[in-house]
Amino acid sequence: MxxxxxxxxxxxxxxxxxxxxxxxxxxxxxxxxxxxxxxxxxxxxxxxxxSKDELWRSAVAYLYELLDKTVHADEAKWKDMTPRERIINSATHYIRFSAKHPELSRIVFFETMHESERLDWLTENYIRPYTSRAIARTALAQEEGVYPADIPAMNMHYINIAAAKNIFLMAPEIKRAFDIDVFDDEQIDAHIDAVLKLLLPPINHSSDDALAKKKNDLPNVD
Amino acid sequence: MxxxxxxxxxxxxxxxxxxxxxxxxxxxxxxxxxxxxxxxxxxxxxxxxxSKDELWRSAVAYLYELLDKTVHADEAKWKDMTPRERIINSATHYIRFSAKHPELSRIVFFETMHESERLDWLTENYIRPYTSRAIARTALAQEEGVYPADIPAMNMHYINIAAAKNIFLMAPEIKRAFDIDVFDDEQIDAHIDAVLKLLLPPINHSSDDALAKKKNDLPNVD
DNA sequence: TCTATTTTGATACGATCGGATAAATCACAT
DNA sequence: ATGTGATTTATCCGATCGTATCAAAATAGA
CATH class of the missing domain: 1.10.10.60 (Homeodomain-like)
Known part of the structure; x- marks a missing residue:
């Protein structure tokens, strides 16, 4: 690789x-x-x-740059997409990134558990700006009817990202307990499918075929 | 306390x-x-x-006992509940426990990130038996029509628990970035509401009032 | 009150930590 | 070929880690 x-x-x-x-x-x-x-x-x-601290910050910065490039890979095409398609596109990219680089979520998790100067730096430079934009996009998607509107955007957001990446964070546990490798391509695809089915309510004006058709255009992160 | x-x-x-x-x-x-x-x-x-290891194991055992007592608090009443009510009941208990004792999820997370003898012990004694039963209950709930049936039970399960507890795991981050204390009672209730709305598809044969009515009987963990 | 047992406190140990230093080595222009 | 700045290596330092030891203190039972 x-x-x-x-x-x-x-x-x-x-x-x-x-x-x-x-x-x-x-x-x-x-x-x-x-x-x-x-x-x-x-x-x-x-x-x-x-110092060790500087090396850690560099690792975080490197991973966030990768995330940024991955999630915004299809940004140019967004203007030709419906709001629902945009959500599916970025969610798919996000899940694939979480599978390819679980280190970022893990590093953030380690620091999120307690107060520290590293969490100060992390929050100020990455978490706050990223999450603010993500929650704003979630709220917009709610207004547009893509997500349910009767749930606070913040809860919606944290449920979304947790659903997307948790299975990859707990990969060693799942491998050990059930001998399943969640990083296998089929598993990743199955998880994308599961998250989209669960968190995106079905489109009301058409059949499931519309969603199934869109899925063929899903981006691939390699 | x-x-x-x-x-x-x-x-x-x-x-x-x-x-x-x-x-x-x-x-x-x-x-x-x-x-x-x-x-x-x-x-x-x-x-x-x-040793330090023994103390760690004792802490884990203590927390799992608390979890067990909390989630099964209403077990006696389960026989009088519908499958959907049972899911709501145990999910509510689980979310309240996650808010009251985020330490358990955090400790498991720390160990889940890499292989170790502690993860061996944790998986064998707690994670595998607990998760096996939870996934079996999830599969049953899918058969009973409470959860969507077209999603693998394992994915369904890991999405469920991630959605339930993630917001409490990331509490310091949320406090820092948005000045919101997710451990406030209103926030906990709002989160329970959000998770149930998102992950439990609406009952098809009745209006939302039925769900709203049930919510008044939700358990309180104190 | 005396004695046996449990519990606590003070201290020491080897190992490992992050970081600092200076010598050794390398790449490369002149 | 030589000199110079960039990079790597080999050690060393003080601090902290988990753990061991053992005497002092507290406790309980006769």
């Missing part, structure tokens, strides 16, 4: 940091382990990134 | 462990910090619990 992070020491460190922070969180990850996984001397971290 | 854990050193340690492990996970929590929060000497942990 090409990620553009295989070349120099700095990139190898960033890649290893994403993996380690995504598995063990900030406190559970040691810079020595990151350096080992990257195959470099641990002193290099101090050189390329001034 | 009475929890029955305020009395002796052992109980104070367990209570502090629940809080600390719930905030910082196993790796992020030091036994010295737990002892400080409990107001006892950190050597006492070795005496009452043989």
């Amino acid at each position: 090409e990620t553009g992070l295989e070349f120099d020491t700095r990139s190898k460190l960033l890649k290893a940091a994403v993996v380690q922070f995504g598995k063990y969180g900030f406190a559970g990850t040691s810079v020595r382990k990151i350096a080992d996984e990257a195959g470099v001397n641990h002193g290099s971290i101090k050189y390329h990134y001034s | 009475e929890t029955g854990l305020e009395f002796d050193t052992r109980s104070k340690l367990l209570k502090a462990a629940v809080v600390q492990f719930g905030k910082y996970g196993f790796a992020g929590t030091s036994v010295r910090k737990i002892a400080d929060e409990a107001g006892v000497n950190h050597g006492s942990i070795k005496y009452h619990y043989s």
